[in-house]
Amino acid sequence: MTRRWGYAAMVALLVGVHFVLRISLGFGESAPDLLTVALLLAARRLRPSVGAALGLVLGVLRDSLGVGSFGADGLAMTVIGWLGGRSRDWFEGGTPLFIGVYLTLGVWAHHILRTILGGVPVDSSIIGALVIGPIVGALYAAAAGVAAFLAYTSFAAPSR
Amino acid sequence: MAGPYGAGRENRRDLWVSGFILAGAITLYALPTRYQTPLRDFVRSTVLRPLFAFQGDIARERGERAALGDVRAQRDSLFAVSAAQWGLAQENRDLRGLLGLRERTPADFVAAELIPMADLGVESTFLVTVGSADGVAPGAAVISPAGLVGVLRDVAERRSQGIDWSHPEFRAGAMTSDGDSYGIVEARRGRFREEDALALVGTPFHNDIPAGTRVVTSGRGGVFPRGIPLGLVEGIEEADTGWRKTYLVRPAVRMQAVVHVLVTRSDAEGALLRDYSAIWAVPAPPDTVTPPDPAQAGPR
Numbered sequence: 001m002t003r004r005w006g007y008a009a010m011v012a013l014l015v016g017v018h019f020v021l022r023i024s025l026g027f028g029e030s031a032p033d034l035l036t037v038a039l040l041l042a043a044r045r046l047r048p049s050v051g052a053a054l055g056l057v058l059g060v061l062r063d064s065l066g067v068g069s070f071g072a073d074g075l076a077m078t079v080i081g082w083l084g085g086r087s088r089d090w091f092e093g094g095t096p097l098f099i100g101v102y103l104t105l106g107v108w109a110h111h112i113l114r115t116i117l118g119g120v121p122v123d124s125s126i127i128g129a130l131v132i133g134p135i136v137g138a139l140y141a142a143a144a145g146v147a148a149f150l151a152y153t154s155f156a157a158p159s160r
Numbered sequence: 161m162a163g164p165y166g167a168g169r170e171n172r173r174d175l176w177v178s179g180f181i182l183a184g185a186i187t188l189y190a191l192p193t194r195y196q197t198p199l200r201d202f203v204r205s206t207v208l209r210p211l212f213a214f215q216g217d218i219a220r221e222r223g224e225r226a227a228l229g230d231v232r233a234q235r236d237s238l239f240a241v242s243a244a245q246w247g248l249a250q251e252n253r254d255l256r257g258l259l260g261l262r263e264r265t266p267a268d269f270v271a272a273e274l275i276p277m278a279d280l281g282v283e284s285t286f287l288v289t290v291g292s293a294d295g296v297a298p299g300a301a302v303i304s305p306a307g308l309v310g311v312l313r314d315v316a317e318r319r320s321q322g323i324d325w326s327h328p329e330f331r332a333g334a335m336t337s338d339g340d341s342y343g344i345v346e347a348r349r350g351r352f353r354e355e356d357a358l359a360l361v362g363t364p365f366h367n368d369i370p371a372g373t374r375v376v377t378s379g380r381g382g383v384f385p386r387g388i389p390l391g392l393v394e395g396i397e398e399a400d401t402g403w404r405k406t407y408l409v410r411p412a413v414r415m416q417a418v419v420h421v422l423v424t425r426s427d428a429e430g431a432l433l434r435d436y437s438a439i440w441a442v443p444a445p446p447d448t449v450t451p452p453d454p455a456q457a458g459p460r
Contacts, residue, residue, distance in 0.1 A: 019211050020211075022279045023211060023215060024211060024214045024215045025218060026218070026275065026277075028276070028277075028279070028283075029283075047174050048174055048175075048178050049174045049175075049178040052182060052185075056181055056184065056188075059185070060188070060199075061203065061208065064203035064204050065208070065277060065279060065282045065285075066277075066282040066285060067282070067285050067321055067322075067323060070189075070193075070197075070199070071189030071190070071191065071196065072189060074185050074188050074189065075185040075186060075188070078181060079182070082178050082181075082182070117189065
């Protein structure tokens with residue numbers, strides 16, 4: 001199996017695990033947001049347009065689970081996928097620390113976009129809804145993403 | 161700065177494609193609901209179908225593993241409400257007699273298992289394992305032995321999705337169990353989900369509702385039948401300058417504990433007009449009109 005397919009398999013696995021943990025097993029927000037992590041990791045190796053398309057597909061999948069504001073996650077994930085693809089031009093790096101910071105900012109940005117597009121009323125509680133909890137959630141998701149990334153790199157490293 | 165995949169023409173083409181995809185995403189977002197719903201149903205019935213099937217298996221497994229006592233208690237209560245419809249009249253009469261439920265009003269519900277949903281954008285929603293084939297329709301009330309769980313929004317053939325009482329769009333016509341004060345119950349989000357509560361808004365300013373008063377559905381609005389418990393008043397939240405008061409209500413139902421539920425059937429005649437206070441031993445308000453019980457009128 002080539003590295004490219006191995007990476008794609010890791011991304012697909014993250015997507016599958018996300019839905020199984022959050023929906024099928026009902027862990028909800030106790031489980032990290034692996035869907036956004038999968039998109040961000042995939043987008044680093046894709047063209048921005050392909051990252052945006054992948055984001056749209058994954059976002060529509062998540063939108064289809066809900067009962068309101070259909071398309072909000074599709075739009076948010078499209079933007080995040082495009083930004084993830086563009087990030088290769090802006091930042092170089094493949095260290096766990098870099099990946100961790102990248103995933104944290106990406107998941108947080110997605111949460112902000114999704115919340116705003118979801119029609120949350122803008123009042124004094126919006127800061128709490130966009131900052132405190134989401135940052136913790138983003139760190140949690142980033143930790144899971146870094147772990148998956150490290151597992152992939154150790155698995156994909158050429159044997160000596 | 162040029163990207164690693166080449167500059168110039170290829171980048172411009174990529175930008176055009178990206179713009180096209182973004183426009184598609186915006187169009188999807190801005191589509192009217194009547195066009196979004198078929199798309200959502202299509203994705204659910206194709207790509208997400210294995211996920212829902214797996215989810216159903218998990219729900220059944222979860223139901224089987226739940227504490228036997230809890231399951232028995234929930235089953236007994238649900239059975240008491242729904243059994244009369246299933247043609248098991250004699251057996252049910254015996255069971256209800258043993259459980260002291262003889263006088264309870266037969267209702268128009270179908271039993272289901274509830275699967276909570278929890279992801280970004282689907283918080284406070286749930287699936288139930290019944291659909292249009294079972295006689296339920298959008299707007300059907302979902303209840304548990306503790307009280308009102310929520311209301312159905314999307315109904316497929318064998319599965320439905322609804323919002324629970326903690327959803328921002330949840331509203332229910334409500335009253336105190338003594339029928340003294342009427343209002344609307346809506347959700348109040350806590351800092352953590354465990355702190356989610358309800359609020360009884362729009363009650364008359366001159367009525368004081370003491371803490372501990374039970375709040376039930378009023379039957380007004382044509383969505384929920386009357387007499388289903390919503391919660392207990394905890395205290396006043398705000399008084400609106402002499403016009404009305406808002407009270408915080410501790411919900412009767414904790415979603416984490418709900419596995420088995422009943423859903424009102426759309427084909428049940430007059431279900432919305434009945435009063436279910438007796439099922440939860442809530443004293444019926446003085447203005448309640450009780451229809452004749454067919455079980456008592458017919459031969460026993």
